[in-house]
Amino acid sequence: MFYLRLVRGYRVLDLGRWLLTAMTAAVVAVFLLRALGRALSDPPGAPATLERLLWCLPPLLAIAWFSAIAARALPAQRPERMAGLTAAGAGPRWIRLLIAGELALACALGAVATLLLFLVLRNDIAGPTLAPELGMGVPLPPAAPVALLALLPLAGGLAAALAVRPGERLPGSEEPDRAQRFGPLHTTVAVLLTLGGVFTELYALRPAAAYDPRTLGLPADLGRTNAALLGGWAVAALGLALLTGPLLAGLGRLLALGRPSPRRLLAGRGLTSAARPLSAPLAVLGFTVAVVLTSIRHWVAPGASGTGWLPAAEALLVTGCVVAAVLARLAELRTLRRPGNAALLRLGASPRLLFGAALLRWAAAGGVVLATGALTSVLGAGLLT
Incomplete structure (x- = not known):
């Protein structure tokens, strides 16, 4: 009731x-x-x-x-x-x-x-x-x-x-907010995992390894591969996912570098503050879209055996859930940003300035997702060759 x-x-x-x-x-x-x-x-x-x-x-x-x-x-x-x-x-x-x-x-x-x-x-x-x-x-x-x-x-x-972890602020809770910065250890681990995975897959794709046995069968009629290719791709994908947050924060600081215009300053500060809450949803979105697009490219390639309805239906469902999660997180951040935007409007900022800063912020975040997702997709295509 x-x-x-x-x-x-x-x-x-x-x-x-x-x-x-x-x-x-x-x-x-x-x-x-x-x-x-x-x-x-x-x-x-x-x-x-x-x-x-x-x-x-x-x-x-x-x-x-x-x-x-x-x-x-x-x-x-x-x-x-x-x-x-x-x-x-x-x-x-x-x-x-x-x-x-x-x-x-x-x-x-x-x-x-x-x-x-x-x-x-x-x-x-x-x-x-x-x-x-x-x-x-x-x-x-x-x-x-x-x-x-x-x-x-x-x-x-x-x-x-x-x-919602106990350390986060809720009505009736007096715990302090968590730090919004990414430490050097997080960034270093993400870079090392990305480089290690890329070099491992490139080594497994060297010309001398063209005839190496592929003993691992992939699901959804995606063919066969070997442990080096699969392990290199998995490690690189994990590293790129962990690197999404530091890239968002770094790009936000880059936008606000020097003597920025008000639009660049608002976009850069907003992107830096939203880097941590946006990092996980955008990383999952980039990974999911990369895997789905790579699988579709393999299914529609000439000579492919095709697949049944189950992988296609699950890919559609998982992608829909991930996109809905990103939209929910964006709606949450928009709600949290309302008091600040209202204060800026009272101080004389124009709605056009706020809208331009939001567009610049979205374009920067979309560029990060495209970069990490494209590299994940390229490595996945090498995995399926």
Whole structure:
């Protein structure tokens, strides 16, 4: 009943986030129940059963990631709701649990909707094409779908509960804000990982290694590779992801270097202050888009064997969750920037100046994502050659 009372005060953004979480959970539940249906239809001990369950991990991670970003954005976007809960006696830990429960409830409702559709289709409604996917003709163990679908609210709620750490400021909390700078150790590790991964893959792609055995099979019909290529690409991708934040902060300082114009100064200071909260979502976005584009390029290449609908559907779902997480983080930062923008307007700054600074800030952040994502994609293309 408490969450139903909260729904009465939902705005369009709140309702959209809640419905998007429920719809994403419903799609992930389709993948889980399909794996269950195929496991019921296949003979006992079929090797593809574990592979289908492993294919469900990326969507689960995607919905957990989106739930975490949405949970972190909610206190900043709805301070009046947080203040009301604080006035009612809810402390910071209880508020975090309420936010996690709200997202877990959305995941649970999406999973229940898919389960009802699954049970209806199993009632001799689905045709012969869907019969193997639903496990028709085989008794359904009651605990199996419940155990699988319980993963959705568990993943969403746990990620949301862990997303807002106790050291961050919430209504009723007196902990100081975290430092927004990237230390030299972080930058050095990121650069070393990137260079080490690039050199490892270049060594594995030397002309003398053209006939090295490729013993590792990649999923989604992406061919075969060897440990040096895969390890080099993975290390370089991790290094580029860790390097996204320092690049954002460094580019912000570069914009404000010297005697900048007011537009450059506002854009540079804003990008530097937003580097840490933007680094993780933009790094995940660049990595995801690079992997998806590299896979699509391999699938549509001449002579490629093609792939089924499952990898394409999962790529679309994961990309959608990552883009939604980035938009949620941008909305959070926009809310936090409103008091400063209002003060600048009162001091005489023109809206055109603020809009130009925002455009410059977005262009700089987009350039960083394009640079890291393009290098990840190029290394991935070398991995699949």
